[in-house]
Amino acid sequence: MQETNISAKNFEQCQKCSLCETVCPVMANNPKYAGPKRSGPDGERYRLKNGIFFEDSLKYCLNCKRCEVACPSGVRIADLIQQARIDYGRKAPKLRDMMLASTDQVGPLASAFAPLANFGLGLSPVKGLMDITIGVDRHRTLPKYASETFVHWFKKNAAAAQEGYKKQISYFHGCYANYNYPQLGKDFVAVMNAFGIGVQLMPEERCCGVAKIANGMIATATRDARINMNAFGRSVKEGRDIVTVSTTCTLTILEEYPELLKVDNSLVRDHVSLVEQYLYKGIVSGVLKPVWKEGFKARAAYHCPCHQERLGWGIFTTELLKMIPGMELIELESNCCGIAGTYGFKKENYKVSQAIGKPLFDNIMAIAPDYVACECETCKWQIEMSTGISVKNPVSILAEALDLDKTAAANR
Amino acid sequence: MKFDVIIIGGGLAGMTAATALQTSGMRCAVVAEGLSLHNASRREFCAAGGTLLAGDRVVSGRFAGDRLVAVRTEKLGDIELEAENFVLATGKYFSRGLVADMDRVYEPLFGLDVDYDEDRSTWFDPSFAAPQKFLEFGVKSPGGLAVKDGAVIANLYPAGEVLAGLSSAQGDATAAIVKSATDAANAIGRK
Numbered sequence: 001m002q003e004t005n006i007s008a009k010n011f012e013q014c015q016k017c018s019l020c021e022t023v024c025p026v027m028a029n030n031p032k033y034a035g036p037k038r039s040g041p042d043g044e045r046y047r048l049k050n051g052i053f054f055e056d057s058l059k060y061c062l063n064c065k066r067c068e069v070a071c072p073s074g075v076r077i078a079d080l081i082q083q084a085r086i087d088y089g090r091k092a093p094k095l096r097d098m099m100l101a102s103t104d105q106v107g108p109l110a111s112a113f114a115p116l117a118n119f120g121l122g123l124s125p126v127k128g129l130m131d132i133t134i135g136v137d138r139h140r141t142l143p144k145y146a147s148e149t150f151v152h153w154f155k156k157n158a159a160a161a162q163e164g165y166k167k168q169i170s171y172f173h174g175c176y177a178n179y180n181y182p183q184l185g186k187d188f189v190a191v192m193n194a195f196g197i198g199v200q201l202m203p204e205e206r207c208c209g210v211a212k213i214a215n216g217m218i219a220t221a222t223r224d225a226r227i228n229m230n231a232f233g234r235s236v237k238e239g240r241d242i243v244t245v246s247t248t249c250t251l252t253i254l255e256e257y258p259e260l261l262k263v264d265n266s267l268v269r270d271h272v273s274l275v276e277q278y279l280y281k282g283i284v285s286g287v288l289k290p291v292w293k294e295g296f297k298a299r300a301a302y303h304c305p306c307h308q309e310r311l312g313w314g315i316f317t318t319e320l321l322k323m324i325p326g327m328e329l330i331e332l333e334s335n336c337c338g339i340a341g342t343y344g345f346k347k348e349n350y351k352v353s354q355a356i357g358k359p360l361f362d363n364i365m366a367i368a369p370d371y372v373a374c375e376c377e378t379c380k381w382q383i384e385m386s387t388g389i390s391v392k393n394p395v396s397i398l399a400e401a402l403d404l405d406k407t408a409a410a411n412r
Numbered sequence: 413m414k415f416d417v418i419i420i421g422g423g424l425a426g427m428t429a430a431t432a433l434q435t436s437g438m439r440c441a442v443v444a445e446g447l448s449l450h451n452a453s454r455r456e457f458c459a460a461g462g463t464l465l466a467g468d469r470v471v472s473g474r475f476a477g478d479r480l481v482a483v484r485t486e487k488l489g490d491i492e493l494e495a496e497n498f499v500l501a502t503g504k505y506f507s508r509g510l511v512a513d514m515d516r517v518y519e520p521l522f523g524l525d526v527d528y529d530e531d532r533s534t535w536f537d538p539s540f541a542a543p544q545k546f547l548e549f550g551v552k553s554p555g556g557l558a559v560k561d562g563a564v565i566a567n568l569y570p571a572g573e574v575l576a577g578l579s580s581a582q583g584d585a586t587a588a589i590v591k592s593a594t595d596a597a598n599a600i601g602r603k
């Protein structure tokens with residue numbers, strides 16, 4: 001039956017079992033949202049008849065994809081919803097949505113004036129003004145911008161040394177490491193180099209486009225996706241696999257490109273891996289030899305981001321972190337943090353966003369770990385703002401836990 | 413990745429076996445395609461340190477002699493999940509633990525031997541309320557172990573509705589499902 005099913009995104013496989021509704025974080029907190037079953041496969045039947053059946057409430061879907069993880073019949077529920085928004089959404093994106101989504105346009109500007117931008121965005125009159133004028137909620141702590149981008153730092157301080165390594169990979173850094181938190185990129189380079197792997201950047205790299213897809217800027221997202229796929233293709237041809245740090249960028253590239261933007265990734269998809277997966281495989285197969293610091297001690301709680309849950313690769317992160325001597329790792333119960341990229345920044349979503357994340361925040365505060373381990377940058381903003389407990393990317397934890405000099409010697 | 417026990421399927425039978433084994437000190441992983449598992453049992457299993465691969469699906473198994481050595485999943489790709497013992501708790505037709513073609517009923521994951529009637533006309537009764545024979549079909553399990561091509565697999569324990577003679581669609585089979593899962597867990601625990 002599966003073999004002969006030709007309905008787009010498997011929607012005819014929906015058995016109406018409603019399991020997706022039991023895991024939808026929005027449905028439990030926002031009565032305006034009809035839920036994944038009705039917005040996805042049910043609504044699709046009507047929309048196929050006539051586009052007037054498209055409902056504006058689909059915008060409340062935060063695309064966490066938990067419905068797809070829960071579906072026993074393989075229906076791509078969240079993709080159906082995103083696709084409907086692309087095909088039938090009639091309104092042009094608002095100025096605010098374009099600003100939030102254009103991480104690669106706003107990033108360079110904000111970085112250039114970082115001290116001013118960070119200062120300004122932290123002031124309550126400015127936040128109040130943004131709340132009233134463009135609808136970015138005033139309660140939200142806005143992301144900080146770095147005054148030196150990762151790419152700039154890399155060219156100045158690290159690029160030259162990379163040629164010295166026999167094995168080479170391409171690093172897809174994404175907007176976050178570049179504009180908001182270059183330390184993550186620096187940690188990545190330090191860890192890779194310690195394992196004897198040279199890091200190359202792809203000069204053509206563009207934003208993965210996830211925020212643009214979510215905010216209706218499909219033409220730009222598609223253009224960028226094509227440019228990225230060309231860059232990935234060239235990298236693979238030259239013998240360098242692509243390693244990423246962002247779970248959301250990775251899911252977008254692997255799943256949303258072909259499914260929503262119709263950009264083919266079949267030639268490169270087997271060559272793209274998240275850094276945790278890449279390192280786990282290398283260490284387990286004996287190719288990479290870690291030497292851990294003596295006396296390292298940490299008590300961390302692992303939060304698996306929704307898109308990592310969808311990729312099904314969270315196990316690589318937990319197995320990798322459990323290898324660290326002195327690491328006590330508590331795996332948090334799976335729960336969306338509520339931010340979902342640009343979603344939680346919007347005034348109309350702020351309350352729902354915080355309500356969705358509450359069980360997670362309560363759980364973290366009850367455990368009171370030294371820090372939360374999490375691969376996702378927007379989860380980091382949300383959890384830090386809502387719990388006051390710091391969130392570290394597993395790469396940064398590795399950079400602290402590894403004896404980088406001894407590891408480098410062992411992998412020479 | 414190595415575990416003591418891998419449980420394929422996260423329904424009532426799978427989670428019952430998994431929680432019993434994990435709390436007895438074994439390292440378990442559950443591969444659950446779709447979250448049919450109950451929240452409470454999932455919480456208990458994870459709190460006991462169990463590994464849950466949610467939304468993933470076993471696609472193939474590697475056998476050596478009379479043993480299942482490892483399985484591969486859709487999402488972990490070339491990373492194998494190895495274990496000493498396996499529990500097969502994939503359910504019946506809805507969850508694709510069994511597949512019915514026009515001329516046969518089979519177990520799609522490993523091609524295990526299935527107990528069914530080759531005469532298709534006996535499979536169902538056109539009267540909706542009558543007992544339906546196809547619901548009695550399921551994998552063979554002499555001594556609690558699965559059978560493949562007539563040979564017993566020494567470390568693969570079917571449990572729950574994938575078993576022949578067990579179906580929750582006709583009467584309440586909850587107790588029988590839980591018992592089959594507990595039996596599997598006990599058999600593994602005794603090893």
